[in-house]
Amino acid sequence: MTNMLTAIARGGEGIEGIAIHSVPIPVAGPGEALVRLKAATLNFRDLIIARGMMAGLAKEPDYVPLSCATGEVVAVGEGVSRVKPGDRVNPIFALGWLEGRQPSMAMLGGSADGVARQYAVFPAESLCIVPDALGDLEAATLTCAGLTAWNALFLxxxxxxxxxxxxxxxxxxxxxxxxxxxxxxxxxxxxxxxxxxxxxxxxxxxxxxxxxxxxxxxxxxxxxxxxxxxxxxxxxxxxxxxxxxxxxxxxxxxxxxxxxxxxxxxxxxxxxxxxxxxxxISVGNRAEHAAMQAFCAQHRIRPVVDAVYDLTRLADACRHLESGQFFGKIGINLL
Missing domain, CATH: 3.40.50.720 (NAD(P)-binding Rossmann-like Domain)
Structure with missing residues (x-):
């Protein structure tokens, strides 16, 4: 397999501006990891960016949407020691925001290409190992909505x-x-x-x-x-x-x-x-993400996903989000 499916969107064009394409699978470079993404979830932020409701949030002229996913590392580049092939991981919301209160502007699904795709390359330091207690879809609820809620309560x-x-x-x-x-x-x-x-x-x-x-x-x-x-x-x-x-x-x-x-x-x-x-509250950093994951594992928290759509039906999933007729999260199957 040399190609993968990916969603491509244009900020300001709304849900109708989302299309699914077949593109080559990327290759991990030095300091990077190639991740086979398996499950993703939606956030209201995804509609904000698609509609162009806040200028400057989306990479131009187009971008890969969505910020929250779980996947498995399949290859690593030179110099990577944080993760290894076989590790289950979440990419963090803002790539490079490892600690402190100064967020990175490389926010997935906006200024940086997101996770509505089957494979992606990420900086290895911007990955968090997913605890065994959390399933792929459960862990995929945490990156944006989960961490935002976590910091609302504990920051x-x-x-x-x-x-x-x-x-x-x-x-x-x-x-x-x-x-x-x-x-x-x-x-x-x-x-x-x-x-x-x-x-x-x-x-x-x-x-x-x-x-x-x-x-x-x-x-x-x-x-x-x-x-x-x-x-x-x-x-x-x-x-x-x-x-x-x-x-x-x-x-x-x-x-x-x-x-x-x-x-x-x-x-x-x-x-x-x-x-x-x-x-x-503006989501959070890698250290906070890891603390939230550990808390979920310790307390056996099972995040709630109300409905799941295949990647090819991403636009339908966004319409479901837009309707408000859901409870908890809406998931995307990337397999």
Whole structure:
């Protein structure tokens, strides 16, 4: 086999701009590893880039989409000692961001070609060994959504046993935050417009669940269920349009972990809301990725994948993501 399938997209052209091509399998150079990618997952970020909603995120004139995958090392270049053929690995979200708070700009599925392909070459230092406790598809949920949720809970204000977090919706970040918080001994309040999704969240351990469509004053409903107290971390995936409403639930000393823009622009431009600090969460580094993987293995966390599509149906998978009719993550089979 000398060729592989790869998705190619053009930023700003939307889902219809995604096409599948057959191209030669690349070769690992010095310091690199060739990885046979097996499973990938989608993030809302993939739609942001495809639609051109934030200028400058996509490599021009085209790029390989998606940032999250698991694969097996099949060959390494000269000087590589971090990984060897046969190792199961996750490429990290921002290639070269190994530690510290200064992120690399080489972000997969945007400024750097991503993982919607069957083989790829990566810098060996930008690979993390996947624990045996995690399957390929499970591990592929962690690179972007999982690590973002991890740092929302453990970076700006580490969650403590017995404390509360608020999760908005039941997408990948929120469900990962729910699972991490419960494993850490914390409690979770979660919102959704779907009673069926809320039932699934309760099955994963959610302590309070409120349908914001049937109960528009959902903060009051949550506070009542909490006996008048509030939460300690807001996992803000909606953005500025709801951040004040969500922040009204915070206890003194609480923090808003600003992550997404599902409903409006990011909350990143805000320093605080009602005296509560806004912490800008931008995924994380290799060291944090490895710590999250170890935590998942230790606590037997099984990430949730709602549906899986073949690579040739990537556009259909993106439409499923766009619809919002999913729980947790949407997977892509790369085999």
């Amino acid at each position: 700006p204000r580490p969650i403590q046993r017995g404390e509360w977090i608020l999760c908005q919706g039941t997408g990948g970040v929120s469900i990962a935050a729910l699972q991490f918080a419960k494993a850490a001994g914390a409690h979770v309040a979660i919102t959704s417009s779907s009673d069926a999704k809320l039932a699934r969240a309760r099955a994963l351990g959610a302590d309070i669940s409120v349908n914001y469509r049937t109960d528009p004053d959902w903060p009051a409903a949550i506070r009542q269920a909490l006996g008048g107290r509030g939460v300690d971390i807001v996992v803000d995936v909606v953005g500025a349009s709801q951040v004040e409403t969500a922040a009204s639930l915070l206890n003194p000393g609480g923090v808003i972990a600003a992550i997404g823009m599902l409903g409006s622009e990011f909350s990143w431009h805000l320093a605080d809301v009602g005296g509560n600090p806004v912490a800008r």
